[in-house]
Every structure is written in C-alpha cells, then in structure tokens.
Amino acid sequence: TGKLALVVGEHSVDVPFSGWAKMLADGQAQPGPYQCPISGDQTYRVAAIDDGRIVNTRAIVECEQSGHRTISDDLVTCPVTGRRALHSFFEVCPVSGERVLAVALAPCPVCQQRVNPQVVKGNACLACRSMRSVRKEDPRMARLLDEYPGLDHWRKWKLFESSRVYILQTAGFARSLLLVFDKETMEPYRVAMAGRFSATWADVSDLQRDEILG
Ligand SMILES: [Zn+2]
Structure with missing residues (x-):
C-alpha cells in the first residue's frame, strides 16, 4: 500500500493507493476515490478552493461579494439582499441584531446609526x-446630566437604550433637540435640532454643540 499525491494547482493531498506505479501508468489499476473533507463524499472530481483545501467540486460555492471560491459553511446569507458572502463582508445591525452585508446597511435619518433598512x-x-419618557432621576439620565450639565436646562426627556447608544429627544418651546450618545464612552454621536413641528433633524455646529452640552 502507498499513497498518491493529488495535485491541484499549487495544492496537493494524498490519496491511498495499493498497487504498482506501472499498473497505474498502464491503466490496469485505478486509485481509490478521494474523500472530500467537507462533504465526506467519495469522489474523483476535485478542485482547490481559494484557501488551498481540495474538495469535491460540488461542495464549491462562490462568495457573491468577492467571487472567492469557498465552501457553503463559510458563507452567510444577507437578510436584506439575499446575497451569500464571506463573514468579513457583514456587520451586525445595532437595532435588529442581525448580521447584514455592510454595503446593505443604511443610516437611520434620525440617529444616523447604520442599520438594516427594513x-x-x-x-x-x-x-x-x-x-x-424618562425621568431625570433615572440613573442613565443622571449619568448624562452629570457629564453634560447644559442638558439640565431641558425639562422633559424621551430615551431609548440600544445595544450601543442612548437616543434621546426633548422639546422646548420653539425647537426640539436630538442626542445620540455612545453608551460606553458617553461621547455624543449626534447632536441635532429641528423646528418644533419639523420632522427633519439638522446637525448643530460645534459651537452650538458645546453650548447645548455645557
Ligand atoms: Zn434611528
């Protein structure tokens, strides 16, 4: 008994073989099929995928973002586009928690986080x-007001806490204020204002931002 090297491009694997090389050359003996390490199939039809593994040709799929030849287990399906691609092309939507193709995420017009458009x-x-609605005594509000005392000027607050940010809104007589803070660092991710009855938020200038946050 011995081994035959199965060479595909620059890659090779060994296939067990019992017999004499001459019989193989003469076509009197045939090596056993190759067992694909992915599908477990016994096959004579093999090809190398891009990371060098040699597999059954039927186990090979293509990443729809990069064209990379790989196996099905290495691909993720995007819930927005239905495209199948390698993990590295995906990001987690901070709102739905789903893994979505980064190119399919879109900024929310309010918080501007990149989210699943659905x-x-x-x-x-x-x-x-x-x-x-949230009270100023709420520990999250207390932390925020401690960090940015200028915000204490506003009375009524609404808040939503996501996995990454706090989204807050408050309204004064003429204007509404929108704030998005990173939960960990408390850095403002967005500070925007809108007219009292307008649905369009406009980012404030750096100067205004300093005044508002105090
Ligand atoms: Zn949003």
Missing part, C-alpha cells in the same frame, strides 16, 4: 420610534 419606517429606525 427597521426604518416613516423616516426613523425601530430604536428611534421606541423612545419612551
């Missing part, structure tokens, strides 16, 4: 539509 309805993502 969670955006009526110009706001699900998180932004889920803000609820």
Whole structure:
C-alpha cells in the first residue's frame, strides 16, 4: 500500500493507493476515490478552493461579494439582499441584531446609526420610534446630566437604550433637540435640532454643540 499525491494547482493531498506505479501508468489499476473533507463524499472530481483545501467540486460555492471560491459553511446569507458572502463582508445591525452585508446597511435619518433598512419606517429606525419618557432621576439620565450639565436646562426627556447608544429627544418651546450618545464612552454621536413641528433633524455646529452640552 502507498499513497498518491493529488495535485491541484499549487495544492496537493494524498490519496491511498495499493498497487504498482506501472499498473497505474498502464491503466490496469485505478486509485481509490478521494474523500472530500467537507462533504465526506467519495469522489474523483476535485478542485482547490481559494484557501488551498481540495474538495469535491460540488461542495464549491462562490462568495457573491468577492467571487472567492469557498465552501457553503463559510458563507452567510444577507437578510436584506439575499446575497451569500464571506463573514468579513457583514456587520451586525445595532437595532435588529442581525448580521447584514455592510454595503446593505443604511443610516437611520434620525440617529444616523447604520442599520438594516427594513427597521426604518416613516423616516426613523425601530430604536428611534421606541423612545419612551424618562425621568431625570433615572440613573442613565443622571449619568448624562452629570457629564453634560447644559442638558439640565431641558425639562422633559424621551430615551431609548440600544445595544450601543442612548437616543434621546426633548422639546422646548420653539425647537426640539436630538442626542445620540455612545453608551460606553458617553461621547455624543449626534447632536441635532429641528423646528418644533419639523420632522427633519439638522446637525448643530460645534459651537452650538458645546453650548447645548455645557
Ligand atoms: Zn434611528
């Protein structure tokens, strides 16, 4: 008994073989089939995928973002586009928690987080539509007001806490204020204002931002 090297391009694997090389050359003996390490199939039809593994040709699929030849287990299906691609092309939507192709994520018009566009309805993502009244005594508000005392000037607050950010809204007599803070660092991700009855948020200038946050 011995081994035959199965060479595909620059890659090779060994296939067990019992017999004499001459019989193989003469066509009197045939090596056994190759067992694909992915599908487990016994096959004579093999090819190398891009990472060098040699597999049954039927186990080979293509990443729809890169064209990379690989196996099905290495691909993820995007819930927005239905495209199958390698993990590295995906990001987690901070609102739905789904893995979505990064190119398919879209900024929410309110919080500007890049989200699965399916969670955006009526110009706001699900998180932004889920803000609820919160009291200043709430520990999250207390932490925020401690960090940014200028905000204490506003009275009534609505808040939503996502996995990454706090989204807050408050309204004064003439204007509404929108704030998005990173939960860990408390850095403002967005500070925007809108007219009292306008649905369009406009980012404030750096100067205004400093005044508002105090
Ligand atoms: Zn949003």
